[in-house]
Amino acid sequence: MKRFFASDFFYDFVRSPVALVSFLIVLFLILSAVFAGVIAPTNPFDAASLNLMNGFTPPMEPNLFTGDVFWMGTDDQGRDLFSAILYGLRISLFVGAMAVALATVMGVLLGLIAGYMGGWLDNLIMRFADIQMTFPSILIAMLIFGVARGILPPELRDEMAITVLIVSIGLSEWVPFARTVRESTLVEKEKEYIAAARLIGLNRWQIMIRHILPNVLNPVLVIATITLALAIIAEATLSFLGVGAPRTEPSLGTLIRVGQDFLFSGEWWILLFPASTLLALALSVNLFGDWLRDKLNPRLK
Amino acid sequence: MTQPLLEVKNISVEFKTRRGALKAVDDLSIDVQPGEILGLVGESGAGKSMMGAAILGLIDPPGRLSKGEIWFKGQRIDQNPETLRGCEISMIFQDPLVSLNPLKKIGDQLVETILRHKKMSRAQAIDRARKGLIEVGIDPERLNAYPHTFSGGMRQRVVIALALAPEPSLIIADEPTTALDVSVQAQILELLKKLCRGRGTSIILITHDMGVISETADRVGVLYAGRLAEIGSTNQVLRSSKHPYTQGLVASTPKIDTSSFGQSLYQIPGSMPKLDAIPTGCAFHPRCTQGTLKCSQERPPMMNNAAACWLLEETRQGI
Amino acid sequence: MSFITAKNLTRRYDLSDPWIVRQLTFRPKRFLTAVNDVSFSVEKGTTYALVGESGSGKSTIAKMAVGLLAPSAGTITLDNHNLNDRNLSPQSQQSMRRRIQMVFQSPYASLNPRWRVGDILAEPIQSFDLIQGAKNQAKRVDELLEQVGLSPSDAKKYPHEFSGGQRQRISIARALSSQPEVIICDEPTSALDVSVQAQVLNLLKSLQKEFSLTYLFITHDLAVVSSVANRIGVLNKGALVEEASPKELFTNPKQDYTRMLLNAAPKML
Numbered sequence: 001m002k003r004f005f006a007s008d009f010f011y012d013f014v015r016s017p018v019a020l021v022s023f024l025i026v027l028f029l030i031l032s033a034v035f036a037g038v039i040a041p042t043n044p045f046d047a048a049s050l051n052l053m054n055g056f057t058p059p060m061e062p063n064l065f066t067g068d069v070f071w072m073g074t075d076d077q078g079r080d081l082f083s084a085i086l087y088g089l090r091i092s093l094f095v096g097a098m099a100v101a102l103a104t105v106m107g108v109l110l111g112l113i114a115g116y117m118g119g120w121l122d123n124l125i126m127r128f129a130d131i132q133m134t135f136p137s138i139l140i141a142m143l144i145f146g147v148a149r150g151i152l153p154p155e156l157r158d159e160m161a162i163t164v165l166i167v168s169i170g171l172s173e174w175v176p177f178a179r180t181v182r183e184s185t186l187v188e189k190e191k192e193y194i195a196a197a198r199l200i201g202l203n204r205w206q207i208m209i210r211h212i213l214p215n216v217l218n219p220v221l222v223i224a225t226i227t228l229a230l231a232i233i234a235e236a237t238l239s240f241l242g243v244g245a246p247r248t249e250p251s252l253g254t255l256i257r258v259g260q261d262f263l264f265s266g267e268w269w270i271l272l273f274p275a276s277t278l279l280a281l282a283l284s285v286n287l288f289g290d291w292l293r294d295k296l297n298p299r300l301k
Numbered sequence: 302m303t304q305p306l307l308e309v310k311n312i313s314v315e316f317k318t319r320r321g322a323l324k325a326v327d328d329l330s331i332d333v334q335p336g337e338i339l340g341l342v343g344e345s346g347a348g349k350s351m352m353g354a355a356i357l358g359l360i361d362p363p364g365r366l367s368k369g370e371i372w373f374k375g376q377r378i379d380q381n382p383e384t385l386r387g388c389e390i391s392m393i394f395q396d397p398l399v400s401l402n403p404l405k406k407i408g409d410q411l412v413e414t415i416l417r418h419k420k421m422s423r424a425q426a427i428d429r430a431r432k433g434l435i436e437v438g439i440d441p442e443r444l445n446a447y448p449h450t451f452s453g454g455m456r457q458r459v460v461i462a463l464a465l466a467p468e469p470s471l472i473i474a475d476e477p478t479t480a481l482d483v484s485v486q487a488q489i490l491e492l493l494k495k496l497c498r499g500r501g502t503s504i505i506l507i508t509h510d511m512g513v514i515s516e517t518a519d520r521v522g523v524l525y526a527g528r529l530a531e532i533g534s535t536n537q538v539l540r541s542s543k544h545p546y547t548q549g550l551v552a553s554t555p556k557i558d559t560s561s562f563g564q565s566l567y568q569i570p571g572s573m574p575k576l577d578a579i580p581t582g583c584a585f586h587p588r589c590t591q592g593t594l595k596c597s598q599e600r601p602p603m604m605n606n607a608a609a610c611w612l613l614e615e616t617r618q619g620i
Numbered sequence: 621m622s623f624i625t626a627k628n629l630t631r632r633y634d635l636s637d638p639w640i641v642r643q644l645t646f647r648p649k650r651f652l653t654a655v656n657d658v659s660f661s662v663e664k665g666t667t668y669a670l671v672g673e674s675g676s677g678k679s680t681i682a683k684m685a686v687g688l689l690a691p692s693a694g695t696i697t698l699d700n701h702n703l704n705d706r707n708l709s710p711q712s713q714q715s716m717r718r719r720i721q722m723v724f725q726s727p728y729a730s731l732n733p734r735w736r737v738g739d740i741l742a743e744p745i746q747s748f749d750l751i752q753g754a755k756n757q758a759k760r761v762d763e764l765l766e767q768v769g770l771s772p773s774d775a776k777k778y779p780h781e782f783s784g785g786q787r788q789r790i791s792i793a794r795a796l797s798s799q800p801e802v803i804i805c806d807e808p809t810s811a812l813d814v815s816v817q818a819q820v821l822n823l824l825k826s827l828q829k830e831f832s833l834t835y836l837f838i839t840h841d842l843a844v845v846s847s848v849a850n851r852i853g854v855l856n857k858g859a860l861v862e863e864a865s866p867k868e869l870f871t872n873p874k875q876d877y878t879r880m881l882l883n884a885a886p887k888m889l
Contacts, residue, residue, distance in 0.1 A: 192724035199721060211735075269847060
């Protein structure tokens with residue numbers, strides 16, 4: 001740990017305004033989401049606590065009927081937008097993170113196998129990847145989502161929505177991981193320390209996991225960060241289109257969809273605040289990922 | 302005494318890092334006479350490639366020429382080396398695979414180089430290029446061939462032709478034969494020698510291989526930790542080395558010598574210091590078997606134009 | 621008594637075009653013979669040097685000797701056991717592997733950059749099940765480090781914290797850790813500076829004496845070979861053209877190729 005703080009990486013990190021600011025914003029948003037239960041003044045999902053009379057209250061203005069003040073206003077059903085955003089952040093981040101985790105594990109494993117074992121297995125995996133890459137990942141996610149919804153019985157549909165969302169986004173994002181890991185694996189495979197490992201009788205899996213894996217993980221962190229931004233946007237898009245998180249468990253995308261309906265009738269805040277939050281989140285994650293990629297480039301010779 | 306072709310005066314090349322400024326080359330002075338082959342020998346990290354790069358102004362930031370002057374044909378060039386680059390001073394690098402543009406035919410690369418530095422028509426330049434290829438022993442019909450169709454040795458010949466095309470007065474050759482087989486190496490060195498003697502071109506031959514130096518160079522400078530340890534004629538430096546480092550280096554080089562079979566090679570204890578841990582005083586003193594107290598305290602200047610060693614001072618005064 | 625014996629060792633690579641292309645263009649199959657009918661024998665406790673330029677097949681022979689590559693024809697055996705025999709049980713294969721190890725050319729690519737030195741050295745001990753118990757294994761690791769001139773405190777460090785010469789020492793320690801009888805040295809000093817090369821060559825010599833090791837030493841440098849080898853084999857494009865003791869080879873080379881190599885080698889004054 002101490003070595004990390006003394007390293008060149010950390011030194012450059014605290015001296016780069018882009019890295020620092022984007023990281024802090026992401027950290028702030030993550031913490032807000034984690035502590036949403038504590039911070040949020042109301043629970044926007046508890047239908048019983050909602051007062052329809054609170055609906056359409058502008059931000060920071062007392063409600064005409066109840067006199068309650070809401071920092072970011074309320075939506076059409078009287079939900080406090082501030083709380084909704086906090087809980088929505090939770091879902092967006094949760095889905096994003098889990099989807100990235102799934103994509104990472106799947107992509108890294110497939111990349112390792114394709115690179116090390118080569119032959120027809122390599123061909124199979126890579127052609128599969130090529131085919132998948134010809135479609136936009138949103139379409140693939142929608143496809144998987146649709147199929148899953150078709151299979152699942154109606155009672156489970158809403159409950160499983162989040163899981164299906166995670167699986168569909170995760171399955172649409174594994175290819176960059178696999179390709180990069182495969183490239184690195186092909187390079188490492190030829191190095192003499194792998195020959196040395198074969199000389200002491202290790203089998204293929206032992207060599208792949210113990211020796212090659214630690215050396216191909218470098219670019220994975222960068223890809224994961226950028227994929228996180230993509231996954232968050234993907235989730236928001238799917239929810240916006242109505243095929244993602246339901247209104248009962250809204251994510252930022254769902255809130256944006258709701259807000260869009262009311263934009264032209266003057267209740268601008270229902271759209272603006274969730275959209276700004278999403279923008280801040282995705283942009284910061286993206287910027288941080290970009291900075292990471294430049295920093296972790298093999299520039300040290 | 303003819304004016305030297307190249308005079309390097311007290312140059313230092315520094316790299317700024319967060320641990321402070323590291324000196325890859327530290328207060329180095331050396332001359333190159335017209336028509337001579339000067340060898341620069343040293344192990345990795347000694348700074349010899351840095352020196353070659355410094356002369357042509359090829360040091361990339363965060364490194365820079367922090368001190369000193371470089372004079373060429375009586376004019377100062379360290380301020381604006383680009384004008385001479387490739388024209389009066391050419392360079393040959395180690396790896397012929399990356400020195401040639403793989404997407405261009407070698408004829409095009411040659412013609413481009415010629416036209417860049419000399420005014421003539423394209424037809425004349427092509428003619429020149431053909432002559433250049435003949436000189437280095439390549440069939441001129443291969444003008445339209447791509448680099449990957451040549452073997453390593455042939456490619457290096459093309460690189461030499463490229464370096465000679467603008468008719469420079471000085472060629473800096475940075476490990477030109479290290480990547481080649483022994484038999485090819487011998488041919489390339491012969492070629493370099495023949496061509497440069499013929500035209501009176503000087504060469505700075507940078508290498509870590511003492512054998513190459515002994516066969517090719519007229520004079521040789523030995524570098525250690527960015528400093529010049531010894532300089533003199535090849536015969537002198539290799540046969541009667543004055544600096545303990547040179548003596549150690551010569552002694553530990555394996556030779557084809559059946560009388561020494563089975564015996565252990567002489568080895569210099571320790572290893573070359575890293576740039577951020579250069580000892581005070583003489584950089585070699587921790588590994589030197591003949592060191593004195595003074596060696597650890599003060600850096601020795603070049604004595605008698607032969608070696609930078611305090612031991613020489615004693616012998617001089619002892620006479 | 622020959623300890624390592626190569627008999628008619630051959631290795632061919634198939635460089636033919638794919639079947640369809642061959643059918644359409646009527647071209648025959650093309651082969652590259654990297655090693656062509658090479659036979660030699662190495663006495664126990666001695667050093668046999670294989671000298672050749674690039675493309676001579678010396679590295680291919682090294683890989684076949686250690687079981688990384690299978691010969692197309694012929695055999696290479698250690699104490700009459702054939703490492704490339706497909707019919708060996710996994711246990712016999714493993715016990716054979718223990719007896720013959722390799723030191724590689726590149727100090728940078730031969731150690732896993734993400735592993736600590738202590739773990740790199742302990743891995744063969746664990747894999748061959750030579751010593752049980754973490755404490756005993758650690759002691760053996762310390763012992764190995766000292767044998768190659770490093771210190772036990774180096775076990776915690778990573779390879780990039782060491783110089784090229786030190787890394788080769790670690791490679792040698794790793795080769796020693798299985799207590800082998802034979803070490804194949806594939807150009808172990810070609811990537812090192814002259815003064816470091818001398819240290820590593822001397823280390824190899826003293827270890828040979830101490831542990832009665834047999835070395836197959838691959839190199840392109842005739843000068844290096846003159847100080848380490850008992851017997852030298854000269855390879856040219858896959859064929860063994862001459863074989864002699866260093867004295868004979870240098871004073872009275874019989875083949876033109878050998879003479880050419882000797883002449884081309886840069887000589888010190």
